[in-house]
Amino acid sequence: MIVAEPKPIKEILEMVRDYKKILVVGCKGCVTVCNVGGAKEVGILASTLRIAARKDNREIEVGEHTLERQCDPEYVDELKDIIDKYDAVISIACGVGPQFLSERYPEKRIFPGVNTKFMGGAVEHGIWAERCAGCGTCVIHYFGGLCPIARCSKSLMNGPCGGSAGGKCEVSKDIDCVWDMIVKKLMKEGRLDDLLKFRPPKDWTTARDGGPRRLVREELVK
Amino acid sequence: MNDQNSRKIIAFCCSNCASSAAGISHKLNETLPENVEVIQVPCTGRIEVLHMLKPFENGADGVYIAGCQEDSCQYISGITKAKKRVQHVKKILSELGIEPERIEAFSLSAARGQEFVQIARDMTDKIKAMGTL
Numbered sequence: 001m002i003v004a005e006p007k008p009i010k011e012i013l014e015m016v017r018d019y020k021k022i023l024v025v026g027c028k029g030c031v032t033v034c035n036v037g038g039a040k041e042v043g044i045l046a047s048t049l050r051i052a053a054r055k056d057n058r059e060i061e062v063g064e065h066t067l068e069r070q071c072d073p074e075y076v077d078e079l080k081d082i083i084d085k086y087d088a089v090i091s092i093a094c095g096v097g098p099q100f101l102s103e104r105y106p107e108k109r110i111f112p113g114v115n116t117k118f119m120g121g122a123v124e125h126g127i128w129a130e131r132c133a134g135c136g137t138c139v140i141h142y143f144g145g146l147c148p149i150a151r152c153s154k155s156l157m158n159g160p161c162g163g164s165a166g167g168k169c170e171v172s173k174d175i176d177c178v179w180d181m182i183v184k185k186l187m188k189e190g191r192l193d194d195l196l197k198f199r200p201p202k203d204w205t206t207a208r209d210g211g212p213r214r215l216v217r218e219e220l221v222k
Numbered sequence: 223m224n225d226q227n228s229r230k231i232i233a234f235c236c237s238n239c240a241s242s243a244a245g246i247s248h249k250l251n252e253t254l255p256e257n258v259e260v261i262q263v264p265c266t267g268r269i270e271v272l273h274m275l276k277p278f279e280n281g282a283d284g285v286y287i288a289g290c291q292e293d294s295c296q297y298i299s300g301i302t303k304a305k306k307r308v309q310h311v312k313k314i315l316s317e318l319g320i321e322p323e324r325i326e327a328f329s330l331s332a333a334r335g336q337e338f339v340q341i342a343r344d345m346t347d348k349i350k351a352m353g354t355l
């Protein structure tokens with residue numbers, strides 16, 4: 001999933017300081033799963049904005065709505081009958097959501113309510129970790145199913161650096177050295193020699209380096 | 223309504239421990255301050271962050287959770303979860319420039335009726351000193 005975290009309340013309040021009718025829009029996709037942008041969090045942010053207004057003795061109206069997904073135009077369309085009632089919109093979807101809202105409703109001020117962090121998963125309840133860098137050409141099968149691009153601090157593809165100690169990365173004791181994991185896993189499987197096979201340099205043209213990416217699936221295009 | 227009673231406080235109370243304590247306090251002829259409104263819940267672990275924020279949104283000046291002792295929760299970890307959420311709400315209040323002490327969580331056993339009333343009185347005094355939100 002795409003993992004995000006809430007923006008500081010102060011930053012959000014500063015964004016919408018000049019608006020009296022604010023719509024908070026959530027998303028039932030990834031951000032619901034990582035407890036940052038679903039219907040529950042829409043309620044929490046809306047309530048927080050109302051409490052802030054109460055404290056400052058200001059009158060505001062805060063609406064709440066959660067879309068099935070903010071990254072699909074057909075669901076974004078759902079706002080067309082309610083968005084006109086509001087001066088500003090806070091999207092608490094990942095960074096994709098507020099952009100889709102901005103494109104669909106160009107006359108509205110759309111603000112991001114979360115900071116999008118990475119593609120990853122929950123390693124424990126309440127703890128998420130990065131797993132994919134979206135490089136566009138997956139190679140994890142060469143590395144025991146572990147991604148050295150997303151999980152090595154240097155994205156090294158030819159083995160660990162000198163900063164690997166005790167299974168940890170020198171960047172932080174909270175980061176496992178993925179190369180330590182890769183080597184141990186392949187040793188356990190008796191496939192360590194797989195790492196000695198010659199492979200041509202990775203094709204990075206599919207990664208972000210080639211500029212904003214676009215994917216066309218002809219069989220799905222209407 | 224006097225000044226003290228005008229400070230509305232919402233008390234979410236576990237129906238096992240805290241509410242039993244309330245029953246004992248009643249038998250002791252100890253009464254809660256009038257400004258404290260008790261909402262009984264089957265377990266304080268069900269009290270979400272939004273439940274804790276809503277009273278502030280709707281005019282309350284203080285909120286507290288009264289639940290079991292951490293080692294004797296009937297649902298294992300209800301009050302522990304509630305206390306974590308209270309800490310989160312304190313952070314939200316702080317970010318808004320509101321005193322985080324306006325929300326608290328307490329653990330008490332079913333037998334401590336006097337303490338149940340004292341918590342309500344202490345919260346009332348504290349919120350009164352802070353004034354309205």
